[in-house]
Amino acid sequence: MKPRMTAPGSAADSVWWSRALCLHPAADPTWWEHDGPGHPDGKKAVTWCRACPAKAACLADAERFERPQKSGERTGIRGGLGVRERAALYRRKDEADKAAAAAQDSGAAA
Numbered sequence: 112m113k114p115r116m117t118a119p120g121s122a123a124d125s126v127w128w129s130r131a132l133c134l135h136p137a138a139d140p141t142w143w144e145h146d147g148p149g150h151p152d153g154k155k156a157v158t159w160c161r162a163c164p165a166k167a168a169c170l171a172d173a174e175r176f177e178r179p180q181k182s183g184e185r186t187g188i189r190g191g192l193g194v195r196e197r198a199a200l201y202r203r204k205d206e207a208d209k210a211a212a213a214a215q216d217s218g219a220a221a
């Protein structure tokens with residue numbers, strides 16, 4: 112399994128995927144199959160992600176794909192974050208979106 116979210120060959124894919132460190136010949140794609148840095152190989156993946164020039168785009172791509180999913184459907188390491196870390200990130204963003212919508216609703220009602 113490779114840590115990709117967008118369809119290979121898509122325009123969005125080609126912009127950042129060519130810079131992905133996980134495609135480096137010295138990187139073993141199986142490192143990214145672990146759900147977090149708790150496993151030694153997952154820790155290697157996170158270390159590589161930290162140095163990856165495509166990290167922000169990779170994480171944004173993962174978010175686009177994963178945020179609507181149930182947490183049990185997410186696997187692997189993306190953008191330097193494990194499954195639990197991404198779930199926490201998406202929860203925080205969902206809560207911020209709800210708070211912003213509630214603030215907008217209460218402002219509109221005033």
Ligand code: SF4
Pocket residue numbers: 114130131132133134143159160161163164165166167169170188189190191
């Ligand atoms: S941040 Fe990690 S998973 Fe994402 S492209 Fe870079 S090395 Fe691959």
